[in-house]
Amino acid sequence: MKGKNGTSGAKISGIGYYVPEKVITNFDLEKMVDTSDEWIVSRSGIRERRVVSAEEASSDMAHHASREALREAGLKPRDIDLIIVGTVTPDMPLPSTGCILQDRLGAKKAAALDLSAACSGFVYSLAVAQSMIGMGKVEKVLVVGVETLSRIIDWKDRKTCVLFGDGAGAVVVEKAPAGSGILGTFMQSDGTLGELLYVPGGGSRRPLDEKGLREGLQYVKMKGDGLFKYAVRAMVGAAQASLDQAGLAVEDVDYLIPHQANIRIIEGVRRRLKLKHEQMVINIDRIGNTSSASIPIALGELNEQGRLKDGDLVLLVAFGGGLTWGSVLFRR
Ligand SMILES: CC(C)(COP(=O)(O)OP(=O)(O)OC[C@H]1O[C@@H](n2cnc3c(N)ncnc32)[C@H](O)[C@@H]1OP(=O)(O)O)[C@@H](O)C(=O)NCCC(=O)NCCS
Numbered sequence: 261m262k263g264k265n266g267t268s269g270a271k272i273s274g275i276g277y278y279v280p281e282k283v284i285t286n287f288d289l290e291k292m293v294d295t296s297d298e299w300i301v302s303r304s305g306i307r308e309r310r311v312v313s314a315e316e317a318s319s320d321m322a323h324h325a326s327r328e329a330l331r332e333a334g335l336k337p338r339d340i341d342l343i344i345v346g347t348v349t350p351d352m353p354l355p356s357t358g359c360i361l362q363d364r365l366g367a368k369k370a371a372a373l374d375l376s377a378a379c380s381g382f383v384y385s386l387a388v389a390q391s392m393i394g395m396g397k398v399e400k401v402l403v404v405g406v407e408t409l410s411r412i413i414d415w416k417d418r419k420t421c422v423l424f425g426d427g428a429g430a431v432v433v434e435k436a437p438a439g440s441g442i443l444g445t446f447m448q449s450d451g452t453l454g455e456l457l458y459v460p461g462g463g464s465r466r467p468l469d470e471k472g473l474r475e476g477l478q479y480v481k482m483k484g485d486g487l488f489k490y491a492v493r494a495m496v497g498a499a500q501a502s503l504d505q506a507g508l509a510v511e512d513v514d515y516l517i518p519h520q521a522n523i524r525i526i527e528g529v530r531r532r533l534k535l536k537h538e539q540m541v542i543n544i545d546r547i548g549n550t551s552s553a554s555i556p557i558a559l560g561e562l563n564e565q566g567r568l569k570d571g572d573l574v575l576l577v578a579f580g581g582g583l584t585w586g587s588v589l590f591r592r
Pocket residue numbers: 294295296299300303304379418419420422457483484485486487488491521522549551579580581
């Protein structure tokens with residue numbers, strides 16, 4: 261789905277992120293499951309990941325990241341018209357993490373909702389925010405990607421527990437002159453491949469009972485090699501779609517921020533798009549795969565390091581369970 265630009269444009273005016281303090285290294289994991297630092301680094305590029313404390317949940321991390329994004333935008337929570345939280349690890353099924361975040365922030369006039377698109381959650385949410393602004397429905401949107409994956413991972417399953425981490429990123433998106441800010445968006449899904457990455461229990465199909473818990477239905481199930489096959493092609497196609505929409509070429513891009521699932525996928529995307537290493541924003545070694553939070557955390561770090569300059573052209577490209585994939589192209 262190409263996000264046709266509406267009459268008004270939308271720009272990112274504030275960026276924030278948060279990662280929990282606790283670090284789990286590959287060497288820590290060696291003591292928990294039958295794995296090795298060498299295997300994890302060579303297959304995924306991950307050296308360590310962050311995980312929440314017993315007291316923390318998604319809305320807490322989202323709150324930290326959102327406050328930072330609002331501060332950079334120079335806005336108060338009550339200025340926000342709409343809150344969209346991309347997550348598959350909400351605090352609870354009801355109310356939405358968006359509503360919990362609205363309450364924490366005191367964003368009194370906002371509508372709030374969650375958007376479930378797995379690792380594409382942030383890019384999808386940003387595309388929806390841009391469309392809502394383009395249609396003239398809202399002027400100021402808070403977009404968050406947040407995940408507490410450590411709560412839905414089986415820490416005894418070496419095929420998944422070595423890959424994921426927790427964190428949050430947020431941006432403020434505001435009405436801007438047409439042709440500035442967000443220049444292209446793209447979203448696509450393929451529900452026929454849902455079983456490559458899913459959590460079978462805890463929903464209306466298989467509410468969790470003792471039997472389900474014993475079977476581990478509350479945990480992420482992943483067919484990593486199956487996902488790998490689609491990831492590079494889907495991400496390259498998504499990147500190209502946003503560039504085409506904006507009438508720009510890959511040579512114009514200053515930074516590509518890919519979803520951080522696997523360094524080999526990221527490298528495959530880089531090579532196919534003929535980008536230089538320094539154009540890629542990569543933090544998978546320190547942060548792991550934080551699903552919908554991975555792109556806004558990487559964007560937040562880029563901004564914090566002072567590397568994101570006014571006028572830079574940035575391409576965000578996501579791929580994840582569903583399957584879902586998409587991209588957002590914006591000028592800072
Ligand atoms: C998960 C992933 C890193 C695995 O890498 P891979 O090269 O495909 O490895 P394989 O799955 O072929 O596993 C190879 C072997 O390593 C073993 N293995 C798996 N996890 C292991 C671990 N943590 N430590 C040691 N060995 C491990 C497997 O059991 C398998 O052994 P077997 O052949 O005896 O069964 C990779 O497939 C991947 O990143 N996939 C995409 C992930 C993704 O995109 N996620 C969703 C989007 S967010």
